[in-house]
Each structure stands twice: as C-alpha cells, then as structure tokens.
Amino acid sequence: MCVHPGCSFSSWTSNTHQLRASGPDEQPNEKSQLGGLASTVPPADKSSSFERVTTRAGLTRALAAARQAGRPAVVDFHADWCVDCTRMKHTVFADPKVRRALSRVAAIEFDVTAYNTGQQRLMQRLEVFGPPTLLFYTESATNDMPDRRLVGAIDTDTLLHALRRIGANTAS
Incomplete structure (x- = not known):
C-alpha cells in the first residue's frame, strides 16, 4: 500500500494471496513464493545506515x-x-548529513517487500498504512509515538528536523 499517489501497489496486492510464510512469526525463509515465482531476500545493503528486520520479533529486539x-x-x-522508498533510499538516506544523523540513532529498516501476514498484522497494530512510513522513538519509548511519524515521500530537511525532535544531534 504505497502512499505515493501514482503507485500501483493497491492493484498488485490482489495477487499476493500466494505468499507463503515458513515460521511461527510468519517470516519467510530465504526463499518465498510470490506469484508462483521464487525470490530470494537479498542481504542488507552494507552501505546502508539501517539495520534490516522483517518480523515483529526482529523489530522488538532492535x-x-x-x-x-x-x-x-x-x-x-x-x-x-x-517507488518513493527506492527514490528516498538513493537520495534522502544517501545524503551525508542524513547518514551522520542516522549514525547517532538506532536506524531500523522494517522491510515489507514480502508483505506477509505477520508484517500486515504489525502494520495494522502500529497504524502504518504502508511504505514509506517512518516511526520515531525517544530513547525511553516502549510504544509507537503517533505524533512522531512521517508518512509518504520526504526530503532531507524534513527528516533531519524529525531526528532532532527525538533527540538526535544532527549537527555536522
């Protein structure tokens, strides 16, 4: 459910009924069925500032x-x-100021590419409509803070401002 106005994810979701999970947390194993085609989950991008998780348990641990x-x-x-997630990954999250700011926080990427049942349930629980959505937590927070979230495509300045609001020092 990409929040980008031109995204065709809504029509794509009708074909996801074939997705099969392998574990109790409904995390797909290294290969998952998507539309009858096997796809592998690529390793996290080593140049990324984010720790990649795909399950509720992974998010809880992080x-x-x-x-x-x-x-x-x-x-x-x-x-x-x-589309917006990919664009932001190559622009906003690649910006040196953003990378420095993210190094001062626990940056977690919840990858919903597989969009399995466990991920859908967590998104519903956290009231996340779809990607891209950023949730911000203070160092002592135990639950999602609805007043600290960004939905949809954002720019560098918007992200840096949000990081300052949760106490991340964004100075160079």
Whole structure:
C-alpha cells in the first residue's frame, strides 16, 4: 500500500494471496513464493545506515537494544516495490548529513517487500498504512509515538528536523 499517489501497489496486492510464510512469526525463509515465482531476500545493503528486520520479533529486539543503549530510534517501513522508498533510499538516506544523523540513532529498516501476514498484522497494530512510513522513538519509548511519524515521500530537511525532535544531534 504505497502512499505515493501514482503507485500501483493497491492493484498488485490482489495477487499476493500466494505468499507463503515458513515460521511461527510468519517470516519467510530465504526463499518465498510470490506469484508462483521464487525470490530470494537479498542481504542488507552494507552501505546502508539501517539495520534490516522483517518480523515483529526482529523489530522488538532492535527497539529493545536501542532502549538498552539509551539511543533514540527511527523505523523506516520500506519495500523494494515502493517507488518513493527506492527514490528516498538513493537520495534522502544517501545524503551525508542524513547518514551522520542516522549514525547517532538506532536506524531500523522494517522491510515489507514480502508483505506477509505477520508484517500486515504489525502494520495494522502500529497504524502504518504502508511504505514509506517512518516511526520515531525517544530513547525511553516502549510504544509507537503517533505524533512522531512521517508518512509518504520526504526530503532531507524534513527528516533531519524529525531526528532532532527525538533527540538526535544532527549537527555536522
């Protein structure tokens, strides 16, 4: 459910009924069925500032680690099929000022490319309509903070401002 006005994800979702998960948390294993075609989940981009997770358990662990370290966190709901997500990955998140700011927080990418049942349930629980959505947590937060979220495509200045609001030092 990409929030980009021109995105065709809504029509694409009708074909996702064939997606099959492999575990109790409904995390697909290394290969998942999507429209009858096997696809592999690529490893996280080594140049990325984000820790990549795909399950509720992974997100819970990453947020707990951030709290334990006393760090604010940002969770980026991302999907490879989301046009705005891909554009932001190559522009906003690649900006040196953003990369420096993200190094001061726990930056977590929740990858919903597979869009399995477990991911859909978590998105509903967190009231995430679809990617791109960014959720921001202070270092002591235990739940999503609805007043600290960005939905849709954003620019560098908007992200830096949001990171400052959760206590991330965004100075060079």
